[in-house]
Amino acid sequence: MAPNSGFAILLRSPWWVSFAIAAAIAAACFALMPAELAPFAAVGAVPIAVIGCIAAWRQWRAPSAARVQGVLEAAAAMPWREFAALLERAWRAEGYAVQGLNSQHADLRLDKDGQFTLVAARRWKAATHGVEPLRALQAEVERQGARTGVYVALQGTVSESARAFAKDNALVLLEGATLAALLLKAQG
Numbered sequence: 001m002a003p004n005s006g007f008a009i010l011l012r013s014p015w016w017v018s019f020a021i022a023a024a025i026a027a028a029c030f031a032l033m034p035a036e037l038a039p040f041a042a043v044g045a046v047p048i049a050v051i052g053c054i055a056a057w058r059q060w061r062a063p064s065a066a067r068v069q070g071v072l073e074a075a076a077a078m079p080w081r082e083f084a085a086l087l088e089r090a091w092r093a094e095g096y097a098v099q100g101l102n103s104q105h106a107d108l109r110l111d112k113d114g115q116f117t118l119v120a121a122r123r124w125k126a127a128t129h130g131v132e133p134l135r136a137l138q139a140e141v142e143r144q145g146a147r148t149g150v151y152v153a154l155q156g157t158v159s160e161s162a163r164a165f166a167k168d169n170a171l172v173l174l175e176g177a178t179l180a181a182l183l184l185k186a187q188g
Contacts, residue, residue: 010048
């Protein structure tokens, strides 16, 4: 699904927005169409209502802001080995085979379904995350023939040029609530 499609935007919006739009479409159909055709036209609102159900389910399962903040603060207090072990447990919980690497530019290798991903996480506490570590990760991804690369940024800020580089090279920036959700999987 395209990231800026209507359905994708509704999935990221509060669940009630989809239901309000579906109700408005149904109301407009009944108000503006002949009575014998209105129910058939109103069925067009069903996909939007389904998106509302999916959004509600996702939002119900999402961790609270306090829990996200707590897990990020706990991870920030960890030394590297403990943080790396936490990442390994989290990815194993998602069904990946995880292998530690002794590479300068990638720290973990994630294997699943015959493909692998490289993870650069050692700079997780850097104050700023620029393009250079992402370039190094991209070069390592290409050298090893990985499907993609994941760059972990727990603290600090990721520069706009780094974000653009990651997007242009299909690298995943793992930060904030997304990182917290992954780390929570390690806790079971």
